[in-house]
Amino acid sequence: MATWVLLVLTCVPAAFAQSGPVQKNWPMASGNYENSRYSALDQITSDNVKNLRVAWTFGTGVNRGHEEAPVVVGSTMYLVTPYPNFLYALDLSQSGAIKWKFEPKPLAAAQGEACCDYVNRGVAVADGRVFMNTLDGRTIALDADSGKLLWDRRLCDINVGETMTMAPLVIGDKVLVGNAGSQFGARGWIQALDAKSGTTAWKAFSTGSDADCLIGPSFKPYYAQDRGHDLGISTWPIDQWKIGGGTVWGWVSYDPDLDLLFYGTGDPASWNADVRPGDNKWCSGIFARRPSTGEAVWFYQYTAHDLYGHDGINESIVTDIELKPGEGKRKVLLHADRNGHLYVLDRQSGEVLSATPFVRVTATTGVDLKTGYLQFVADKKPQLGKTVRDIAPAAPGGKDWQPSAFSPRTGLMYLPHQTLSMDFEEAPVNYIAGTPYIGAHAKFYADPVDPGDGSRGRFTAWDPAAQKAAWTIKERFPVWCGTVVTAGDVVFYGTMDRWFKAVDAKTGRELWKFQVDSGIVSQPITYLAPDGKQYVAVVAGVGGWPGKIVSNDLKPEDPGSAHGFGNAMKDLPNYTAKGGTLYVFCLQ
Amino acid sequence: MLACLYGLTLAGCKREERDFHGDAASADTTASVQLTELVPGLPPSIEPSASAAGPVRADFEKVAFHLSEGQRLYEQFNCVGCHANGGGDIGPPLMDDVWLYGASPEQIYASLAQGRPNGMPAYGRKLSRQQTWQLVAYVRSMSGLTPKDAAPARNDFTQSVPPPNSTPATNPVSGPNPSPTAEHGSR
Numbered sequence: 147m148a149t150w151v152l153l154v155l156t157c158v159p160a161a162f163a164q165s166g167p168v169q170k171n172w173p174m175a176s177g178n179y180e181n182s183r184y185s186a187l188d189q190i191t192s193d194n195v196k197n198l199r200v201a202w203t204f205g206t207g208v209n210r211g212h213e214e215a216p217v218v219v220g221s222t223m224y225l226v227t228p229y230p231n232f233l234y235a236l237d238l239s240q241s242g243a244i245k246w247k248f249e250p251k252p253l254a255a256a257q258g259e260a261c262c263d264y265v266n267r268g269v270a271v272a273d274g275r276v277f278m279n280t281l282d283g284r285t286i287a288l289d290a291d292s293g294k295l296l297w298d299r300r301l302c303d304i305n306v307g308e309t310m311t312m313a314p315l316v317i318g319d320k321v322l323v324g325n326a327g328s329q330f331g332a333r334g335w336i337q338a339l340d341a342k343s344g345t346t347a348w349k350a351f352s353t354g355s356d357a358d359c360l361i362g363p364s365f366k367p368y369y370a371q372d373r374g375h376d377l378g379i380s381t382w383p384i385d386q387w388k389i390g391g392g393t394v395w396g397w398v399s400y401d402p403d404l405d406l407l408f409y410g411t412g413d414p415a416s417w418n419a420d421v422r423p424g425d426n427k428w429c430s431g432i433f434a435r436r437p438s439t440g441e442a443v444w445f446y447q448y449t450a451h452d453l454y455g456h457d458g459i460n461e462s463i464v465t466d467i468e469l470k471p472g473e474g475k476r477k478v479l480l481h482a483d484r485n486g487h488l489y490v491l492d493r494q495s496g497e498v499l500s501a502t503p504f505v506r507v508t509a510t511t512g513v514d515l516k517t518g519y520l521q522f523v524a525d526k527k528p529q530l531g532k533t534v535r536d537i538a539p540a541a542p543g544g545k546d547w548q549p550s551a552f553s554p555r556t557g558l559m560y561l562p563h564q565t566l567s568m569d570f571e572e573a574p575v576n577y578i579a580g581t582p583y584i585g586a587h588a589k590f591y592a593d594p595v596d597p598g599d600g601s602r603g604r605f606t607a608w609d610p611a612a613q614k615a616a617w618t619i620k621e622r623f624p625v626w627c628g629t630v631v632t633a634g635d636v637v638f639y640g641t642m643d644r645w646f647k648a649v650d651a652k653t654g655r656e657l658w659k660f661q662v663d664s665g666i667v668s669q670p671i672t673y674l675a676p677d678g679k680q681y682v683a684v685v686a687g688v689g690g691w692p693g694k695i696v697s698n699d700l701k702p703e704d705p706g707s708a709h710g711f712g713n714a715m716k717d718l719p720n721y722t723a724k725g726g727t728l729y730v731f732c733l734q
Numbered sequence: 735m736l737a738c739l740y741g742l743t744l745a746g747c748k749r750e751e752r753d754f755h756g757d758a759a760s761a762d763t764t765a766s767v768q769l770t771e772l773v774p775g776l777p778p779s780i781e782p783s784a785s786a787a788g789p790v791r792a793d794f795e796k797v798a799f800h801l802s803e804g805q806r807l808y809e810q811f812n813c814v815g816c817h818a819n820g821g822g823d824i825g826p827p828l829m830d831d832v833w834l835y836g837a838s839p840e841q842i843y844a845s846l847a848q849g850r851p852n853g854m855p856a857y858g859r860k861l862s863r864q865q866t867w868q869l870v871a872y873v874r875s876m877s878g879l880t881p882k883d884a885a886p887a888r889n890d891f892t893q894s895v896p897p898p899n900s901t902p903a904t905n906p907v908s909g910p911n912p913s914p915t916a917e918h919g920s921r
Contacts, residue, residue, distance in 0.1 A: 254851050254852050254853070255849075255851065255852070255853055255855075256853070257824075257852050257853035258816065258824060258825065258852070258853020258854060258855060259824075259853070260824065261824060329815075533892045569892075571891055571892055573809065573891060574809075574810070576810050576811070576812060578811065578812055578860065580855055581811070581812035581815060581816070581855065582812050582814075582815020582816055582824070583812070583815070584812075584814075584815050587891040587892070587894070694823070698822060698823075698824075698826065699822065699826065699827065699832075700818075700821050700822040700823065700827060701820065701821035701822060701827045701829055701830055702821075703821060703829065703895055704818050704819045704820055704821020704822070704827070704829065704894075704895050705819075705821075705894070705895075706814075706818045706819045706821065706891075706894060706895075707818040707819075707821030707822055707823055707827070708818070708822075708823050709818075709823060712818070712821055712823075
């Protein structure tokens with residue numbers, strides 16, 4: 147105990163010295179604007195993490211996929227559940243006693259419009275307000291202290307397949323939210339709401355006219371193919387952009403110095419790409435915009451004319467790193483895309499500095515750095531009535547939404563991800579508003595070559611400057627859980643077979659693990675509680691796209707269940723049942 | 735032997751029947767559909783009316799044409815996007831023995847036409863009554879509830895399950911309330 151007190155005294159001031167109050171709290175799902183999920187807290191270290199014990203737990207009362215991050219400000223933790231989107235305020239000074247609970251009562255019918263389980267990725271807290279999204283497409287503001295409703299706005303129409311699953315981000319007086327539903331042909335958008343009133347300050351679509359996409363004189367994309375008039379219309383067949391997807395269901399990051407926000411757009415609808423010849427702008431790419439006006443500053447398309455539902459919504463980590471010795475630090479974004487390439491982008495211009503495969507890729511031969519185009523392999527192009535085999539990475543990509551972390555101490559990026567390949571057969575497609583707009587039959591499976599041993603997940607530490615993995619850990623199932631890395635050089639992540647693990651950030655050596663009640667597909671966090679101790683929190687509760695075989699009782703006999711993911715997860719029910727429990731750990 | 739052949743011939747005729755005016759057979763039988771076995775005041779041992787075999791089952795489920803049309807409509811009306819090849823996805827599986835809203839043709843018809851509150855859209859204004867009954871027949875064939883000689887012998891896509899005429903017959907049971915909360919969850 148005496149040593150421990152000493153640790154607190156010596157380490158905490160150092161932690162605060164680095165960047166203010168953000169280090170103590172976890173005020174947004176991604177931890178900070180950079181989306182680095184790095185915490186300067188260092189009470190828990192690679193030496194003492196073996197002494198981590200459960201401090202308290204909390205049952206959420208919901209048993210669908212828990213993909214959310216708990217959010218902590220001061221002495222309160224805010225935990226939102228999957229549909230029906232209960233929001234709990236838990237008192238950290240009383241082992242998680244319920245301060246208040248809010249039930250937004252989303253439309254039950256919205257459950258039929260959510261492609262990948264009824265998930266929610268967390269809330270945001272700023273200036274005494276909590277902001278949450280609901281499955282039926284509302285953004286709600288509550289008083290953070292009392293839970294009193296401040297405003298409640300419906301932004302989605304579930305009858306065109308729109309839902310909301312992403313975690314809002316607050317920049318100044320604006321709350322940024324986006325829709326989900328590309329698999330239903332929902333037209334994607336992001337909008338900024340006034341934090342006080344909930345009114346829309348600006349709204350930018352991902353398809354359609356320049357006016358709709360807030361593309362104007364400030365728009366200076368790096369690559370030639372992104373310059374032109376109304377490309378959000380002309381890169382589609384007539385009117386297809388109206389049902390073209392590009393939803394904004396992932397992560398938003400922000401650079402206060404450049405005053406730019408960054409977010410990815412979803413895949414173009416439908417999965418049958420033959421109905422949408424063209425580059426399908428502005429889908430499966432990244433926008434940089436001004437938060438105050440929403441005007442676009444640059445755009446880069448990771449996957450033009452996306453053939454495999456690869457999306458572009460994965461997080462972009464804001465950091466400054468030295469790519470070549472002696473060149474000095476550059477302002478970059480780090481982005482592990484579903485198409486299997488890890489991008490280093492210049493965040494001022496949108497130029498691709500490098501794009502390196504981090505998993506086995508058979509579908510493409512890499513990015514042409516002159517044009518920015520991803521080069522497709524002709525043999526792997528889907529065709530109507532033909533089954534194309536061994537397309538890697540499969541539709542969920544080399545990595546899906548599950549967010550990575552970056553430690554400035556190690557210079558490494560920590561990627562929770564999967565190693566899957568797929569067989570893909572294109573099918574005729576029929577748009578009926580509010581129903582799935584897919585046009586493909588797929589079957590995913592463990593990548594047969596790398597690793598080739600039936601394992602489907604990996605936790606990889608990636609060196610973005612050297613463009614290679616520093617170390618990697620194989621897991622039985624996709625690592626569908628986010629991660630957090632700390633100044634104690636510990637990285638935390640969870641697995642779908644019910645382990646919560648701590649590994650050494652430098653070496654990948656496993657330091658500690660704890661078995662929870664259900665598979666983990668959420669986002670671990672760390673924070674400093676009012677008692678001055680560092681805690682680590684994670685929610686267990688299997689589900690999401692790969693976990694739906696358990697959370698929605700799918701039949702392993704059907705290789706096409708969960709759009710083909712069921713085939714790769716047949717054995718998951720042998721490892722986990724449904725659940726919904728928050729675990730909070732601290733040093734003994 | 736002769737009787738057997740005669741029987742097969744008769745069954746064969748039924749199997750090949752084409753009914754292009756199917757709406758006559760589809761007088762609205764959904765008004766009496768009930769979603770529970772509990773019927774207050776009913777003497778024990780009496781079957782709930784919704785599970786009784788009616789003319790609908792005879793007219794549609796024994797005809798290969800209707801089942802085959804149902805199979806086509808299942809893909810074209812995007813049923814496949816939510817229920818996959820019966821293994822389930824956004825919606826529940828259809829190839830197993832668990833039925834949230836009833837397994838009788840009338841109950842399935844009602845679920846298709848009226849929709850169901852936890853995400854099943856109401857297709858009543860999108861499908862004709864004949865199309866709905868064809869879909870009902872195909873949906874039942876996915877768990878082996880229709881005659882084997884009429885059920886489709888092949889699927890249209892490679893990533894699928896064995897065809898309905900190879901699907902073992904199941905014994906339908908009522909499923910739990912599909913509530914996402916823990917009290918009702920597992921089965």
